[in-house]
Amino acid sequence: xxxxxxxxxxxxxxxxxxxxxxxxxxxxxxxxxxxxxxxxxxxxxxxxxxxxxxxxxxxxxxxxxxxxxxxxxxxxxxxxxxxxxxxxxxxxxxxxxxxxxxxxxxxxxxxxxxxxxxxxxxxxxxxxxxxxxxxxxxxxxxxxxxxxxxxxxxxxxxxxxxxxxxxxxxxxxxxxxxxxxxxxxxxxxxxxxxxxxx
Numbered sequence: 492x493x494x495x496x497x498x499x500x501x502x503x504x505x506x507x508x509x510x511x512x513x514x515x516x517x518x519x520x521x522x523x524x525x526x527x528x529x530x531x532x533x534x535x536x537x538x539x540x541x542x543x544x545x546x547x548x549x550x551x552x553x554x555x556x557x558x559x560x561x562x563x564x565x566x567x568x569x570x571x572x573x574x575x576x577x578x579x580x581x582x583x584x585x586x587x588x589x590x591x592x593x594x595x596x597x598x599x600x601x602x603x604x605x606x607x608x609x610x611x612x613x614x615x616x617x618x619x620x621x622x623x624x625x626x627x628x629x630x631x632x633x634x635x636x637x638x639x640x641x642x643x644x645x646x647x648x649x650x651x652x653x654x655x656x657x658x659x660x661x662x663x664x665x666x667x668x669x670x671x672x673x674x675x676x677x678x679x680x681x682x683x684x685x686x687x688x689x
Contacts (some may be wrong), residue, residue, distance in 0.1 A: 492640065494516040497615055498505070499517065501590065504522055504527060504579075504582045504583065504584055505522045505526065505527055505530070505531070505532060505577070505579070505582075505584075506527060507576075507577070507578045507606060508532075508567060508568055508570075508571055508576045508577040508578070509577075509578060509606065509607075509610050509612075510516060510571055510610065511578045511610050511611045511612075512574070512611055512612075513571070513574050513575065513576045513610065513612045513613065514572065514575065514612075514613045514614065514685055515549070515575050515576070515612075515613065515614045515615075515616050515681065515685070516576040516577065516578060516607070516610075516612050516614070516616065517530065517540075517575070517576070517578075517616050517617050517618060518531070518574075518576050518577075518578055518579065518580060518603070518615060518616060518617045518618060518622060519577070519578075519579045519593075519598070519617070519618050519622065520580055520581065520586045520588050520596070520621055520622040521532070521579050521580065521581035521582065521583060521584065521585060521588065521591060522579055522582070523535060523556060523584060523585065523586065523587065524584045524585065524586050527584040527585070528563070529564065531564035531565060531567050532564060532567045532577045533564060533662065534564040536662075537664045538663060538664065539662040539663075539664060539671050540617035540662035540674075541561075541562055541563050541564060542561075542617070542671060543564045543662060543674035543675045543677075543678055544562055544678055545560070545561045546675045547678035547679050547685075548678075548679050548682040549598075549678040549681055549682040549685075550562055550575075550678075551682075552574070553566075553570050553573035553574070554574075556573055557569060557573070558575075559569065560619050561615050569579060569644060575582075576605065576612070578606060578607075578625075578627060579603075579622075580596055580599055580600060580603050580617075580622040580625065581595055581596060582599070587665075588621065588663075591678075595627045595628075596621075597628065597629040598629070600625045600626045600628070600630035600631060601629060601630045603630060604625060604626070604630035604631070604651070607651055607654065608651060608652070611653065611654075611686065612654045613653075613654065613655065613688060614654065614655045614656070614657050614681070614684070614685060614688075615651065615654050615655070615656050615657070616657045616658070616659060616681060616689060617656070617657070617658045617659070618659060618660075618661050618662055618671040619658070619659070619660060619661030620642060620643075620644070620658055620661075621661065621664065622644060623647075623656075623658045624642060627640060627642060627649065631649055634647065639685035642658065643658075644658050644660060644677065645658065645680065646684055655684075655688070658683055659674070659677040659678065659680075660673060660677055660686065661682065662674055667676070676677060
């Protein structure tokens with residue numbers, strides 16, 4: 492008798508949560524297998540995204556409308572009517588970012604550009620420079636490095652039509668260069684940037 496191997500889970504990916512008129516679309520590098528299993532963005536409890544967003548001015552309106560003090564992964568789709576959406580540079584889930592193939596971010600960046608261009612969005616907010624740099628190079632065709640751009644956190648000079656680009660630190664707990672308080676401060680800066688846009 493031939494023994495059968497247990498079936499491997501069929502991971503798909505997280506759906507894009509995008510719509511016209513959004514204030515901010517949060518752009519992750521790629522979904523984790525854990526998040527895909529649970530069906531929500533930034534689902535791992537150690538990720539700093541939801542705690543930082545909940546403590547920031549950026550989520551005030553949404554928290555008030557939803558009647559909650561703290562947002563969590565289960566609120567991701569519920570934030571769409573309140574101006575906040577989600578997508579990723581790479582839609583293929585992995586256990587962690589190091590499992591992405593060579594050049595995968597670069598190959599997927601033009602697909603992200605095409606998705607973003609379908610919608611009227613005020614700000615596309617990349618969650619870390621690791622996802623933004625290949626987008627800048629492969630989707631927008633901007634040279635990087637010694638003879639090109641060296642992007643930093645914050646508002647970017649590049650735009651996608653009427654959509655502004657903004658980069659905050661990665662909320663991953665592996666990003667030890669930034670504290671949870673730093674993460675909150677960056678979402679507050681994004682809120683101030685939106686206010687300045689009018």
